[in-house]
Amino acid sequence: MMRLVAIPLLLSLGACDDPSMHRQNRYETYGKARLFPDDAEARTPPAGTVSQSALARETALADPPPVDAALLERGRQRYEAICTPCHGYTGHGDGMIVQRGFPPPPSFHEDRLRAAPATYFVDVITKGYGVMYAYAARVEPRDRWAIAAYIRALQLSQGAHVADVPGLAEKLP
């Protein structure tokens, strides 16, 4: 009888390490991992690895989505979150980081960039240009097209004429 009670009690002592289960024996995102030589839970894929989503991403990059209000809205959100520090809210290349000393990027409203095809902007976001780092890891392929579409909207907004908007001339003082 005594043994029946004592053995499970002794076995349960093994769990006394952390009875609250506050720290569990698993790896946290970006945590330390003793298993690997660099102590990092986040692993770098071995050279030559192709991710399962690579084909979908390539396709999304090669195939521009149809431009609609939702895409432009998405582009505005991404542009304002990712691009404004340098390119500024209106795309003149006068963002806050430029005001603090970063080399100014060209304005989206110069003739060369007004004439550039949308793929040019998508390529620059993907690969970087000059002192601009590549943003492929930070901006999804579809979002790159959305940003390119929004840049077009910015170009339109900064070069618009009163006559372009029906009925606007009458409303102006």
Add this chain to the structure above:
Amino acid sequence: MVQIFRPGADTIARIVLFAIPTVPVLAVGFAYSLWHSPYATAQDVTREQPVPFSHEHHVGGLGIDCRYCHTSVEKAAFAGLPPTQTCMSCHSQIWTNAPMLAPVRASLAEDRPIEWQRVHNLPGYVYFNHSVHVAKGVGCTTCHGPVQTMKLIRQAAPLTMGWCLDCHRNPAPSLRPHEAVFDVDWQPPENQAEVGARLAKERHIASPQRLSECSICHR
């Protein structure tokens, strides 16, 4: 006859009698307040970091959006900690010789991540997902506090279960329009109760009963 008790014995007896019921009550009260205090919850504790990154400067001063660095906050459980390349997107050109940034440059040169000290540490038995909170309209500062004023990041909320439940039982006061989720200066409008209730309905936020079930957070 010899006196057994000295004259002060009466006082001692009274104190002991008084202490027998009061000390256990005070002890429990003390333990409870300690358990909820910053000492136990790590609330408002700043930690020494390899680089003294200032949210006050980058968010408050420069106005950089949360998502510039925390790129996975809208689509994953983990908000995402920026790789060194994100720091160097700007610091390859500005403050290039700042001694403060030496660990960042070393990290890029040696291809070795910077080892930040974790500030928000949930227990292992808690499941938390950033993306669903963002998608339903809970803003960053609702839980993380005014990060735009923090020179070093600290845990603004107690992160206790009671604190989580406060909102799960009554989400309406914390719900924002989608465009305001990342706005660190957002203040609730006058009619927040009304707006919050409407947003909760539009976004199909589950009932307080459902949101306070154990399996919502303990999976």
